[in-house]
Amino acid sequence: MDRYNPQEIEKRWQGIWEEEGLFRVEERKDRKKYYLLEMFPYPSGRIHMGHVRNYSIGDVLARFMRMRGYNVLHPMGWDAFGLPAENAAIEHGVHPARWTYENIAYMKEQLRRMGFSYDWSREITTCNEDYYRWGQWFFIKLYEKGLAYRKLSVVNWCERCQTVLANEQVEDGRCWRCGEEVGYRELPQWFFRITAYAEELLEGCERLRGAWPEKVLTMQRNWIGRSEGAEVFFPVEGREVKITVFTTRPDTLYGATFMALSPEHPLVPDLVESPYKRDLPSILESYRKAARAREVEYEKEGFFTGSYAVNPLTGERIPIYVANFVLMEYGTGAIMCVPAHDQRDFEFAKRYGLPLRVVIQPEGGELTPATMEEAYEGDGRVVNSGPFSGLQNREAMKRIIRYMEEKGIGKGAVSYRLRDWGISRQRYWGTPIPIIYCDGCGTVPVPEDQLPVILPKDVEFRPGGSPLTQERGFYETTCPRCGKGARRETDTMDTFVDSSWYFLRYTSPHEEKGPFRKDAVEYWMPVDQYIGGIEHAVLHLLYARFFTKALRDIGLIDVDEPFARLLTQGMVCKEIIRCPEDGYLLPDEVDGDRCRRCGRRVEKGPVEKMSKSKKNIVDPDEMIERYGADTTRLFTLFAAPPERDLEWSDEGIEGAYRFLNRVWRLVMDSLPLIEGVSPFRGGRLDGDLKEIRYRVHLTIKRVTEDVGERFHFNTAISAVMELVNALYQWDKGRDDLSRSVLREAVETVILLLHPFVPHITEELWKRIGNTPPLLEREWPAYDEEALRRERVLVVVQVNGRVRSRIEVPADATEEEVREAALSDEKVKGWIEGKGIRKVVYVPKRLINIVAG
């Protein structure tokens, strides 16, 4: 008998699948579709275990759904624009295109060797002209709809990446990609008006409940940050202007004792009187710096402008301050300050000796300004508020808003934390923004028939600015409107734009007349199951949702949400090893518990996300070489449920390999018994045969539910392991009936395992005399008859504690079970001398006798 040889088997089957075009799909209106998508990778050079895990999870579902009769779209591609390619060009002189395409070639080969069932005929590469031209086309559509606009704004700037970052791309004041501290610049920037969809994006979060992880929805809700309140218009004393403030607490309007403006508020220069006027620029700059540095907590500072505002509700005059804690980006950049009922205002008021006025009294409390040590922000009864005094504050809120609306001095309003999406990037390796600036005609979009604006290949890469700004041949152009000389936009788009619609392009990737075929989108969309990392919870997933809605409103598609269900898989982690002298170590730099270099004792742990710098990575290539793709897949699927972090273990992958060998031997050892035999198809069985068949069908049921309903691949695999164990222990008979039952069992093991380990199962399927490919076999259905039991085990509890177990006929009545339980010797001992107060019976499971 030959041994399990994964390298040989895997290579062979991958070749056959490819030749036969097994994974190719087309629209088939007569069949139910299933669109399964995993987040496409950035072509960084090699795949890592995170990819292996992500794509293994996806492949199980793709193959499973296919076997269940669905027409499965399972595509793959490359998020191919981005900074690393350009940095490689600057550092090593390799052209970004070459770097990218070479990486893609290598990674594609790696994915092929994993045996993933992708329809490669639909491959997408975002840096290809035939892809990005449609990104440009969308840009123009958005521009025409008023959803893309340009404005001068202070933007996040990463010095290392030499480009701006969207708000979503700044984490703890640092660049999401390189970790550099983020600075600020004032630049004209292109924006997508994602805020126009704030409300719909938020509502969508409610509709996605249960289908997306709650965690992701919470993060998106937080990011959108809706708050309800009112806008109030405060006239400025002695001037024509009014200052609008946003507040969530219109019920405290009578307690406003001053107003504060953001240092960046446009009215500041006008309102400020001497002596501050002279120093204004330097003061503002210092505030800006402090605020932007995002120091955990900086002191609240400010100064009096010398001007006064009038509270429109009371007619009272209140001083206008400039305060460093007021953000220009949120609300209107101006606030009314109610120090008695807002902690920030309270702190500011204390520092500058501004008065407090209590307008909300808590239940049973008596606040007095003189004794307050902090603001009271809770609910209560309204006081000192003219006609509104005496009301509950919640009620007062509504009435004050209504009153202000009647008088035209304010209105109910909603404010969002979400900002528009800044998409300009001052870099080369991205989709050029299709805009031309003409002195005469202004901002002119490139006409559709002149698309794409091609990214010039022959440019020079130097540290600093984008090569496009040096490239006359690129930026010197003529105005499409007047024909005079004009200048092309040299910024490129954020690469998140490319990934905001790639899932649409997969439906008809070779379409030349448009970004996709409408009928193809109608057939395939939405994505039924999307799988990827949690790191895109707000970035990619929010942008893609926005883009989908925007394209819908332009009339291009008919879907509201791109991803019907979302699975966010956990990280792949491994224990780190550290030497006090030499830092992080690779496993083979350690001898026992000592460092090979310096001989010191090393520290093991904790378990952390795999990263090159911590030297705790495991290379997929090595695993494929040593154990094969099937083992690598099996381990990542078995070690933890998909949404949890996975801890890599060298012993664990050995165990997975051992199991596959065990399956191999089971089938090969059974071969003489099952060759030429047809599998058992139902009918009466007794004894061990009945028991084996029961277990076979129980396993089918468990695996089908675990994979199809719960995505618990680890328990699905363990169910098959149990069946394999049972088959090993079964003393197999040589009669025809035993052989056919064995055949059914063996075929079931192979079929159930196929989505997890496609190569070995394909090989075994063929070896037992069946016709491949397995993917075109129907997923087994369980036989209810086989699952029916004649006798069942019922647990007997006395006062809630397990005291005995009895076997009763499956159709026994409660009365019969009760009789049997009460006559059980052990049970008798526990209820002796006590009265039976109650009996709880759970059919076929448990009976609890309450005695006492």
Next chain:
RNA sequence: GCCCGGGUGGCGGAACAGGUAGACGCAGGGGACUUAAAAUCCCCUGGGAGUUUCUCCCGUGAGGGUUCGAUCCCCUCCCCGGGCACCA
């Protein structure tokens, strides 16, 4: 500070709708096979105790509650991971 997850044997993890806690795997122990080792196959493996073919007690982060019965529901608290955080 606020909001989401999560805390179960030596370890990764099971227990799906409140009903036998610890499936399956890893690690460990024992046995079979072998001249031997590896591989393989079989058995044992939460802790404690006893009258040890069996039985009892404890046990799912801690304490309380609801219930015939709680890993699961409720309250209070502790710890770990993640997100947001001067957002008016």
